[in-house]
Amino acid sequence: MNCKDFQEVLNDFIDGLLSPEEKQKVETHLEACPVCREELERFRSLIAEARALPKSVSPARDLWPDILDRLEGGEEEISAEEKADSRAWWSRYGFLAAAAVLIAIITVFLATSFFMEREDPSLQFAEDGSIQVLPAATAPEDIVLAEAEYLTASEKLLQVLNERGDSLSPKTLAVVRQNIGLIDSAIGEIKGALEKDPANPQLNQLLLATYQRQLKLLKRATALPPRKPGRGTGFILRDSSNRL
């Protein structure tokens, strides 16, 4: 097993889904590879943070700066890793993977902050943390708060997208930006409707779902494979967690 193989099985390893033989291979690799060991610890730490979010009370509102700090810390780490040729794939895309984890955390965070406190029996969450049912009453101040969180996350992902420079073709970037604009317009329309009927649960649900869709599109766009190859193994990034 090499580092690329490890990246591909990392999620399954953490989730305990590998066969005993596969698990053994991973453990053998980890014993010999400090970079992958460090990466594993970083992922475990992020996941632990997501799992530690409160399930019956609203989370502290200052969670976001911590996540930002972690993300920015991740950037520094990746820069250091870039010096190692054998880690070229992960060096280039580790930050994007961290961004993907960040989105998972944000999704859980937003879902938790919105609904868990309300004890609505009709509330359901999909396995990926997406919102299935909105409670009958959603306070306008919560919507405003959630909107601010979404906007911050969107800005961060847009920054990642812009930092990729010309690694994406102008046409692809145009398509992504055009579709982000479409979703922005839709958000404007929904908010217009909400001004007339602020307590409408369907509109609130639609607004949050539309924000989620925009984040998913941004997340996928930041992880798109580069149009030009680099030397070394693996010039295409595949990450099914980035699906819309």
Next chain:
Amino acid sequence: MKKLAILMTILTMIPITAWTQQEVSRLLDTTPDGTVEVQNLAGSVTIIGWERNQVEIQATLGEGVEELEIDPSEGAIEISVKPLPDVKMFGDTHLTIHVPLSSTLEVETVAADIDIKEVTGELELASVSGDITVGGSPESVEAECVSGDILLKGVRDGIEAASVSGNIILQGVRNDVEAENVSGKIHVIGDNLGSGEFEVVSGNLLFEGTLHPEGSLECECFSGTVEIRLPASISADFDIETFSGTIVNDFGVEATSKDSMVSGQELQFSTGSGDADISVETFSGTIRLIKI
């Protein structure tokens, strides 16, 4: 005169030398269900399943390519086109590879088309601007493009397809089928579809065909049109909704306006005993339910 003769000789020899360097042919023994990984830049990758426990590679290397790296190991063979350092433009490299029928394939390209025929193992295929075409009956297919098209011909189960601006066409699909696109279209032909989830942002989505009696079809589209073409005899529960678009329904029930919405419509109805589930949701796109 002598100098000219030498120059002419050199010029005559260059293409011959280059041509002889571009052809690669290898035959390797392997296991019947091993993994074959292929990476190419531009050109094409054609992989064909055959009933031998061997991998045969035939390649024509394009300009700007340093070598075709072939790395066999236990149960896996990696085939990779390596570019020359600092080269920005690449000529087409064409790879034709025969693999054991039940091989697992992992193919990645930048601008090379991927064409898979008669391979029954798991397929993971990714390209930036190349097209992906799969025929036959693989165990599962994950196909991802940025601007390339994805065409799965007769692949029935275990499909995950994603593109950004390319088109996705899935013919004869049945179970565990998922596709998503941004501005490209999704065209699905269902053959007794058991479960399918399709999602587009601004592209159009067309589903036509039959559903399993207890099948499930979920379609989401943001601003594009969704058209669902179903047999008149379909037995299903329909749950159709659009925020600001319109619903056209051939099955006889008219959509109603949504309360408190700007101009949205919704529609819930059943046909027959209503065993299958069909849900369609758009933001501003038109939804058409068509009888065939």
